[in-house]
Amino acid sequence: MDRLIKVLFFALLVKPVVLLLLGLNVRGRNNLPKKGPAIVIANHNSHLDTLVLLSLFPLSMIHKVRPVAAADYFLGNGGFLAWVALKCIGIIPLDRSGGADREVLFSGCTQALSEGDILVLFPEGSRGKPEQLSRLKKGVYYLIKERADIPVVPTMLHGLGRALPKGEALLVPFNCDVVIGENLTERDTAAGFMNSATASFQRLSEYCITLSSNDSADDKTV
C-alpha cells in the first residue's frame, strides 16, 4: 500500500513537475546506483533536492530509495507534512537533537542498508544559503566505515535554490543541473573521506551550466 502511494505520488505529481516546471540538465546518469545497498550524497539548498533526486530513479525501484531527513522538521508537528514525508516520500527520520549515541541514531539507516535500500543523504545537515556548499558533516562516514561494498555516489545539484529557496513558498521555474559523480573510494580515515567528498563536489560543480549571481562566471573556471 505504501509502495503504491509512493509510486503514484512520483508518477502523477513529482515526475511531471520536475519535467515541465523545472527541467533537468543531467550529467553522469550512468553513475547512479542501479541497485542497493548504496548511498547517494548531495548538496542541499531546497526541499526540491530530495524530490529531484528521487525522480531520477525508475518507478519500479523508487520504493527502495529512501531519503534521510530531519525528524524534528518533518515529523515534529505531525499532520499533513509528516504524512507526506513518511508515506509519499518514505523518509528515514534522523534525530538532530544530539542526545542519542551513534548506534541508535543511525539504526534506521543501517537497517535500510541491510535491506538493500538506496539512501539519499545531505551531509551539509540543512539547506543553508542558496547555492553555497556548507561544511560536510561526518555522519555518512560512520555508515560506510566498515562497508567497503556500499558505493557512495556524490551528486551536485545546482539551481534548485533559485527555484524554491529556504523560507519561500513560491516556486519559480528554473532549469537545474544534476551532476552525478563516481563512487568515492577513499575511505581510510574520516577526514580523508570527507575531503575527497568535498573535492568531488567542487569538481562536479564545474559541469553545471545554470548560473546565479552568487557564482560569477569567473569562479566557475577555478
Place this chain on the structure above:
Amino acid sequence: MFNIPLHSFYLIVLVGVLLVSGSLISYRLQQRHPDKDYTELRQRVQSWWMMIGILFAALLFNQTLAVAFFGLISFLALKEFLSIVPTRQNDRRVIFWAYLAIPLQYYWVGTGWYGMFIIFIPIYIFLLLPIRMVLLGDTRGFIHSAGILHWATMLTVYCISHIAYLLMLPVQNEAAGYIGPVLFLLFMTQFNDVCQYIWGKMLGRHKIIPKVSPNKTWEGFIGGVVSITLISGLIGPLLTPLLWWESLIAGVLISVSGFFGDVVISSVKRDLRIKDTGSLIPGHGGILDRMDSLMFTAPLFFHFLFYSHY
C-alpha cells in the same frame, strides 16, 4: 480535423522523405565505419523525428492547440534562458511575472487581437518588470537584471509568438491553409541552417566572425543565402500568399536573419562559457540551440508577409 490542404501535405511528405534519408544515412555511416562513434548523429536524427512528429501533430490538430504549443515552446525557452544567465536571487519574484506574460501573450494571439499582441511585451511588460523590481527595493545590479529580463522576454516570448500569429492570419492561399505560412517559415529557417552548414563544409575557407563562431564561413553563408532564396522562390507561392518575387525577398530575409539569430545565441553561450544552453533535446542541446535562428526569422518574416498582403 485532418483534411490537410494539398500544398501543405506535399511539404509534410517532403519533410518525411528528408527524415527517412537522414535516418538511412546515419545508419549507413555506422555500418560502414563500425569503429567510429556516431551516437551524437543518431541522437540528432532521432530528436528530429520527435520534434517534427510533435510539431505536425500540434499543427494539424487545430489552431488553438497549435497556438498553445508555441506558448509551451516560449515557456521552455524563457526558462532555459533565465537558467543560464546570471540573475540575482531576488529577481526570482520578477521572473515569476515574466512567466505570467506567456499565457497572456498567447491569449492575445489565440483571440486574434493584433493590436494587443504587438504592444503587450514591448510596452506593458517592458514597464511592468522594472516596476516589480523597484518594489523589491534592491538597487544593486538593477540595470543588469532589468536588461536581461527584458531581453529574455522579447526573444523567447515576443519573437516566438510571431510564429503562432501566422496561424491566425486569414487564409489567402486556400491550397496551403492556415498552416502553410508556418510550415514555410519553419522549413526555410531549419533548412537554412542545414544549407549553410553543408556549403561551409564543402567550400568553407574564409571565416566570417572567427571570434564568435570559428566554423562559420563566407562560403557557407553565401551558399546558404543563394540556395534558400531560390528554394523559397519556388515553394513560397505554394505555401504562402506571396508571389514568386516576394518569396525570393522572403528567402533572403530568412536566410540572413537566421544566420544572425544563430550567432547571437552563440555569443550568449561564449559569454557564459558554456557549450549548450541545456539538455532537453538529445544531440541538439537545449531548446534555445534549436530556436536560435527562428527567434530572428519569425518576426521579420511575419512583418514582411503582414505588410505586403494584409
